[in-house]
Amino acid sequence: MQSRARTVLAGIAASAVIAGATVTGAFAQSPYEGEDVTLIIPNSPAGLMSQYAHTLAPHIAENLGARNVRVVNHQGGGGLKGSNILWESDPDGMTFAMTNVPTLLVAQLAESPGVQFNATDFTYLGRVQADPRLMFTGKPSGLKTIEDVRNLDRPFVFASQGTDEDFYTMVVLADALGYDLKIVTGYEGDADTSLAVIRGDADGHMTTWTQSAPAVEAGDKYAVLATTFERYEGAPDVPTALEIIEDPKQKENMQAISSILVLGRGFFGPPDMDPEATEALRAAIEKTLTDPEVLKEMKEKGLPVSFNSADAQKENVDRVFANGKNLTPMFKEAVTKIQ
Amino acid sequence: MLDAAWAGLVALGTPTAIFFTVVGIVYGIVIGLLPGLGGIVAMALLLPFTWGMDFAAAMSLLIGAHIATIWGSSATSILFRVPGAAKSVALIFDGYPMTQRGEASRALGASAMAAVLGGVYGAIFLAISIPITRPVMMALGPAEYLMLALWGLTIIATFSEGSLLKGMTAACLGVLTAFIGMDVVTATPRFTFDSVTLMDGISFPVAMIGLFAVSEMMKLMIKGGTLIERTVTEENSSVWQGVRDACSHWGLVIRSSLLGLWIGVLPGIGQSVGSIATYAQALRTSKHPETFGKGNVEGVIAPDASLGANEGGGLLPTLALGIPGGEGMAILLIAFIGLGVVPGPQMLTHNLDLVYTLVWVVAIASIVTGIFAILLTPILARVPTLNPNVIVPLVLAVCVVGAYSDRQEVSDVIVAGVFGVLGYIMDKYRYSRANFVIGMVLALLIERNLHISVSLYGDWFIFQRPVALGMLFLIIFTTAWPFYKNWKRDKELKKVAQAEHGSAS
Numbered sequence: 001m002q003s004r005a006r007t008v009l010a011g012i013a014a015s016a017v018i019a020g021a022t023v024t025g026a027f028a029q030s031p032y033e034g035e036d037v038t039l040i041i042p043n044s045p046a047g048l049m050s051q052y053a054h055t056l057a058p059h060i061a062e063n064l065g066a067r068n069v070r071v072v073n074h075q076g077g078g079g080l081k082g083s084n085i086l087w088e089s090d091p092d093g094m095t096f097a098m099t100n101v102p103t104l105l106v107a108q109l110a111e112s113p114g115v116q117f118n119a120t121d122f123t124y125l126g127r128v129q130a131d132p133r134l135m136f137t138g139k140p141s142g143l144k145t146i147e148d149v150r151n152l153d154r155p156f157v158f159a160s161q162g163t164d165e166d167f168y169t170m171v172v173l174a175d176a177l178g179y180d181l182k183i184v185t186g187y188e189g190d191a192d193t194s195l196a197v198i199r200g201d202a203d204g205h206m207t208t209w210t211q212s213a214p215a216v217e218a219g220d221k222y223a224v225l226a227t228t229f230e231r232y233e234g235a236p237d238v239p240t241a242l243e244i245i246e247d248p249k250q251k252e253n254m255q256a257i258s259s260i261l262v263l264g265r266g267f268f269g270p271p272d273m274d275p276e277a278t279e280a281l282r283a284a285i286e287k288t289l290t291d292p293e294v295l296k297e298m299k300e301k302g303l304p305v306s307f308n309s310a311d312a313q314k315e316n317v318d319r320v321f322a323n324g325k326n327l328t329p330m331f332k333e334a335v336t337k338i339q
Numbered sequence: 340m341l342d343a344a345w346a347g348l349v350a351l352g353t354p355t356a357i358f359f360t361v362v363g364i365v366y367g368i369v370i371g372l373l374p375g376l377g378g379i380v381a382m383a384l385l386l387p388f389t390w391g392m393d394f395a396a397a398m399s400l401l402i403g404a405h406i407a408t409i410w411g412s413s414a415t416s417i418l419f420r421v422p423g424a425a426k427s428v429a430l431i432f433d434g435y436p437m438t439q440r441g442e443a444s445r446a447l448g449a450s451a452m453a454a455v456l457g458g459v460y461g462a463i464f465l466a467i468s469i470p471i472t473r474p475v476m477m478a479l480g481p482a483e484y485l486m487l488a489l490w491g492l493t494i495i496a497t498f499s500e501g502s503l504l505k506g507m508t509a510a511c512l513g514v515l516t517a518f519i520g521m522d523v524v525t526a527t528p529r530f531t532f533d534s535v536t537l538m539d540g541i542s543f544p545v546a547m548i549g550l551f552a553v554s555e556m557m558k559l560m561i562k563g564g565t566l567i568e569r570t571v572t573e574e575n576s577s578v579w580q581g582v583r584d585a586c587s588h589w590g591l592v593i594r595s596s597l598l599g600l601w602i603g604v605l606p607g608i609g610q611s612v613g614s615i616a617t618y619a620q621a622l623r624t625s626k627h628p629e630t631f632g633k634g635n636v637e638g639v640i641a642p643d644a645s646l647g648a649n650e651g652g653g654l655l656p657t658l659a660l661g662i663p664g665g666e667g668m669a670i671l672l673i674a675f676i677g678l679g680v681v682p683g684p685q686m687l688t689h690n691l692d693l694v695y696t697l698v699w700v701v702a703i704a705s706i707v708t709g710i711f712a713i714l715l716t717p718i719l720a721r722v723p724t725l726n727p728n729v730i731v732p733l734v735l736a737v738c739v740v741g742a743y744s745d746r747q748e749v750s751d752v753i754v755a756g757v758f759g760v761l762g763y764i765m766d767k768y769r770y771s772r773a774n775f776v777i778g779m780v781l782a783l784l785i786e787r788n789l790h791i792s793v794s795l796y797g798d799w800f801i802f803q804r805p806v807a808l809g810m811l812f813l814i815i816f817t818t819a820w821p822f823y824k825n826w827k828r829d830k831e832l833k834k835v836a837q838a839e840h841g842s843a844s
Contacts, residue, residue, distance in 0.1 A: 051386065051673060073747060081535050113528050114538050157795070162523070184794045186524040186787045191656075191669075199477050201795050301390055302673055339525045 030280045031093060032064040040089075040097040041073045042082020052128060052265060052303055053098055059294050063284035079103045080114045087117035091270045093277020096125060101263035102165045105317065109324055110168065110331040120321050123269040123278055126285040127308035130264025131208040132232050133166065135173070135225040136216070140200030146177070146224045146244065149204070155182035159193040159202035162186070163335055165261065166206040169227055171334040172257050172327065173241055176250035185338055197221060209234045227261050256324035259316050264306070266313055282310045344466075347695025350395040351703065359396045360700075363403030364708050368715070370404070371411015373741060377424030377544075378405040382670045394678050395696050401674055402650065402697070403704040405667055406458060409646045410712045413450045417639070418443055418723050419734050420551035421741065425543045426610035426646055428780070429618040431551055432773050433631065433638030441575040443720040446639050448581025451712035453592060453640040456585060457647025458705020460596035461603075465651035466698045472604060472655045479605060482800050485788035486810035487602075488781045491615040493818045494622055494631075495774050502769070509770040513778025516541055523783055524790045536750050543611065543779065545742045545751045549758025550765075550772050552738050557763045559727045578716040584636045585644075591621055591637055592644045599645030603652020610649055611780050617645035623817040632773060651701050658694055 039057055043049040050073060057069040074082035079099050089095040101119075108119050137143040149156055156179050160167045167183060174181035184202060187193045193205040194212065198220045209232060215221040226232045226240045242258065245251045267285055269278065288294055289307035298305050350356065363385070370381040381404045389397035412423020417434030430450065437446040468475075492510075499506020519530045520540025531537040585592060595617045602613035621641035622631045631638050653668040657675075680693060722730070742755035765772050792800045792807075801808055 048673065050383070075539070075746060081539060084535055113533075114535055116535070162521075163525070182794075184791055186790050186794075188787070195476065195656075196480070199480060201480055201791075335525065339527060 030065050031274070031277050032066040032280055032284075035066050035094060037061070037064065037066045037069045037093075038095045039069050039071050040082050040086050040095065041071055042075060042079040042085075042097065042099045044073065044075050048303075049099060049265060051301075055298065055301060055303060056128070056288060056294075059288040059291070060284050063287045064280060080107060080112070080116075084114070084116040086268070086270055087122075089270050091123075091273045093269065093274045093281060096267055096269040096273075096281060098128065098265065098267045101127075101266045101268070101313075101317075102260045105260050105263070105320055105324075106165045106168050106331075109320075109327055110163065110335065111328065112163070118271075120317055121271040122317075123271060123273040124310045124313040124317065125267035125269055125278070125282050126289065126310045127264055127266040127306070127313050128289060129304055129306050130262050130308070131210060131304070132226060132228045133169065133206050133261055134209055134212070134223050134227065134232065134235065134238060135170075135204055135206050136197065136212050136221045137204040137224050138197035138200055138202070139220050139222070141197075141203040143203060143224070144222050146239065149224060150177055150179050152179060152203075155180035156204065157202045158183045159187050159196040159205045160185045161189060161193065163338075168327075168331050168334070169206060169257050169261065171330060172253050173225070173227075175330065176241070176245045176247070176254055183334070183338060194221075227258055229255075229258050229262065252323055253327060253330075256320055256327060259320045260324070263313060263316055266308075268313075285310075343691035344695045344698075346692040347697075348699050350393075350692070350696050351399065351699050353393075353395065355393070356395045356399045359392070360399040360403045360704060360707060363400040364407040364704060364711060367404035367407025368411040368708070368711060371408035371413075371423045372415055373411075373423065373737070373744070377412060377426070378408040379667050379670065381405060381408050382667055386670060386674060389674055389678070392678070394680060394693055395700075397674060397678055398697060398700050399704070401671060402700045403707070406454075406647075406650055406701070406704040407708045407711070409643070410451055410454050410708055413454070413643055413646070414447055414712075414715075414719055415737075417446045417450060418719060419737075420555050421734065421738065422544060422547045422551070425547070425780075426614055427642075428543075428547055428611055428776055429614040429642040430639060431547075431776075432618065433633070433635050435551075436632070436634035437636065437639065438723050440634055442580075442634070443576070443723055444578045444716055445576035445581040445584065445636065447716040447720060448578035448713065449584045449636050449639045450581070450643045451578075451709045451716070452582040452585035453595075453643035454647035454712075455705050455709035456589075456592045457596045457599060457644035458650065458708075459647075459702050460593060460644075461600050461648030461651030462698050462702035462705070464597065464600050464648065465654060465701065466695070468600070468655060469658065469694070475601065476604060476656060478806055479601075480804070481788040481791040482796065482804040482807035483810060484605065485785060485792055486807050486814065487616050488612060488784045488788065490810070490814050490817075491612060491619050491777060491781050492785075493814060494615070494619045495777055499771060499774065505768075505770050506774050509765065509772065509774040510778035512770075513775035513780075514782040516546065516775075517779045517782035523787050536748070539746075541754060542745050542751055544745050545755050546758045546779065547776065548738050548742050549755035550762035550775065552734055553755055553759025554762030554766060554772075556731050556735050556738075557759060558766065560731055578713055578720075581636070581639075582713070585640050588637060588640050591624070591640055594620060594624065595641040595644035596648035599648035600652035600655075602645070603649035604655045610646060612784050613649060614642040614645055615777060615780055617641045623821075628821060647705055650705075651698070654697055654701070658697070 039053055041050050041053050050071065053071045057071050061069040074085050082097060083099065083104055086095065086097040104119050107115050137149065143149050143152065158170050158181060160183050162185050167185070170181065170183065187196060190207050190211055194207065194215065196202040197205050198215060212221055212223065216223055223235050223238045226235065226238050228240055229242060231240055232238060241254050242251065245254050269281070286307070286309065289305055295305055367381050382401050385400055385404055389400060408424065412427040413430045415421045415423045416427045416430035418438055420431050420435045422428045422431060434446045434450065437443065495506055495510050519537055521538055522529055528538055598617050598620055599613060602616065618638060618641055621637050622628050625631065625637050627635060657668050657672060680690065738755060739752055742752045743749065745751055762772055765775065796803045801811060
């Protein structure tokens with residue numbers, strides 16, 4: 001009996017020591033020490049976004065001192081569902097998200113149904129990557145340069161999946177460069193629009209350079225325009241839209257679109273996130289995305305990284321909403337045309 | 340070319356490649372058996388493990404797992420009416436009636452062998468078809484996809500036994516269900532009632548789990564008995580019978596494989612549409628179309644052969660044009676890049692041995708999956724004969740997990756329950772659930788491609804697209820032919836009856 005009592009007392013004492021140590025440690029360490037953090041991905045578990053998240057999550061957890069960064073997919077509504085969930089989540093820093101930020105901004109600017117957030121109020125945590133979108137034309141169209149597109153004596157047929165950022169970018173481009181546009185929506189993914197262009201059903205579409213490089217090298221497609229601020233290093237001969245557009249108002253619209261597209265895939269948290277947690281999370285993300293070992297691993301996996309700081313991300317979002325207000329009527333008119 | 344084919348095979352002879360083929364297949368069968376988790380999820384989960392592997396081992400693991408999920412998901416469709424993945428839905432139509440007749444082993448054997456033959460034919464066609472992929476892809480566009488979907492629609496009449504009106508009502512209900520969510524063309528919300536959850540529509544596998552499996556369990560709870568018919572005391576078929584069925588219907592297997600291969604080639608047509616179109620083809624070319632939907636083994640062989648060949652088809656545009664044929668192939672494309680292999684036309688000139696490695700992987704993985712399937716069939720075929728006290732909680736638990744795992748949403752479990760009630764009512768009042776499925780699968784494909792065709796070629800697009808026009812004539816002919824044959828037979832029978840009546844009087 002005495003021996004059993006001794007065992008129980010020893011157990012209680014040990015527990016007290018461990019608990020005490022934990023409490024003391026907690027005061028001294030980051031808010032994430034030993035915590036489980038949730039990373040929401042508003043996209044498919046099989047998609048590229050999830051591949052990025054699963055590869056980066058353990059590194060972020062390590063840099064945060066967290067026990068685990070758990071990836072949870074909330075796909076649906078073109079990324080809106082997961083973003084709405086994040087908007088409503090507790091701002092204690094234990095939940096953050098990663099997605100294609102331009103999709104959110106464009107949805108809000110176009111006043112799409114289903115948007116329950118204000119993108120300017122999200123807590124931005126850092127950009128992972130931005131793969132520039134380029135405009136490509138197909139060989140059967142005979143359009144090799146953007147000047148050919150501008151001189152076309154019929155509407156330029158653009159293949160699109162739906163009312164995504166490519167759709168709206170093309171609306172702004174056609175308005176700024178002065179060519180007639182016919183958008184055919186309903187294609188299922190980049191592969192489908194690419195095939196439509198190669199087959200000659202449509203004149204052009206928008207994708208990343210990486211996705212179209214094999215077709216360009218095979219002579220099936222031509223890269224005619226970049227939507228970036230500077231010429232894309234992978235295709236230095238392709239002019240940017242901003243180089244060509246002369247009208248200051250149109251240039252302003254294009255700058256707003258380019259600012260949206262440059263946001264790329266990024267991390268963000270709910271509004272008014274706990275300042276201490278925000279600081280720790282931004283530092284951990286920056287450390288992860290600038291770590292040479294992580295960058296090497298990502299490159300080997302075909303997941304390129306082009307980090308941009310949270311401040312730059314936030315600056316871009318604010319610029320978009322300051323300059324992009326006149327885009328809303330243009331976007332709404334374009335949607336009405338296809339309905 | 341032969342050197343490249345040999346080099347491709349040798350690369351797969353290493354112990355590592357053999358080990359990962361087996362690991363991939365076992366894993367794929369398990370994933371396939373779990374409803375809601377299909378080949379794409381299987382590949383996505385394995386992808387991170389392939390970094391640093393050599394090309395042959397990585398492809399053995401990924402493609403092996405993807406191929407194995409086909410039989411796994413077909414098995415649950417046949418045994419419990421629970422499609423493991425959306426693409427296996429056509430297996431329900433005849434596979435489950437075979438189980439009810441006590442022929443689960445035969446159905447599973449036929450399914451496994453058809454998938455093996457489909458996979459091997461798919462691999463052979465893949466090797467042969469590489470040079471003609473491009474012209475075929477260039478010839479087929481939205482108008483032709485539309486015709487393919489219309490062909491699938493023609494089987495509605497088959498499942499409308501008793502009342503065509505009820506059959507059409509069920510199909511319309513399926514179409515309306517598919518329309519819930521964002522419109523695929525204009526992104527306008529339809530039937531969403533401002534619910535963000537509904538904006539993404541009703542998940543097809545979840546609806547199928549409810550409509551078939553949950554409703555069947557409800558029926559079993561209410562009526563009692565076992566899944567197999569009361570008159571059948573035990574499993575009365577063998578797996579070898581099914582294997583022989585698949586081999587003896589070699590013509591059907593080749594036709595279905597070719598269809599599956601080309602459906603895999605074309606981005607924009609899902610495998611679920613493909614399996615229904617293949618089912619329609621089997622029905623239209625069968626000598627016994629009247630037994631379809633009642634346990635005709637041809638209705639099991641055709642979709643599985645098509646799904647087996649689909650793998651090879653999906654690889655073709657990836658290799659010939661660098662365009663992934665489907666979501667699964669998009670994951671494979673990521674794996675290619677991760678392994679330092681640049682996909683696209685240059686693979687045919689610079690890396691032909693790797694192309695043949697892929698051809699061999701498809702063929703070998705299909706065969707090994709078939710062997711595993713044949714070994715597992717006797718065990719799995721016994722499950723439907725179990726007491727309802729065991730089977731109802733077992734299947735319902737699998738249904739709940741399956742419905743949840745599809746999108747990790749509790750709301751999907753509720754949706755499965757709602758569709759369970761709907762399925763029970765439809766079954767009780769004889770509204771065809773198969774027609775509901777056909778309507779739901781084909782609705783968006785028809786809407787999407789009709790819209791694109793009209794936008795691109797105008798209202799009379801059919802006369803501008805010769806291939807589509809040819810397909811339309813084929814649809815009219817294959818649909819009208821059985822009616823013509825019946826009319827002719829009735830006419831002859833009348834003549835004989837009149838002649839007999841005349842001679843008697």
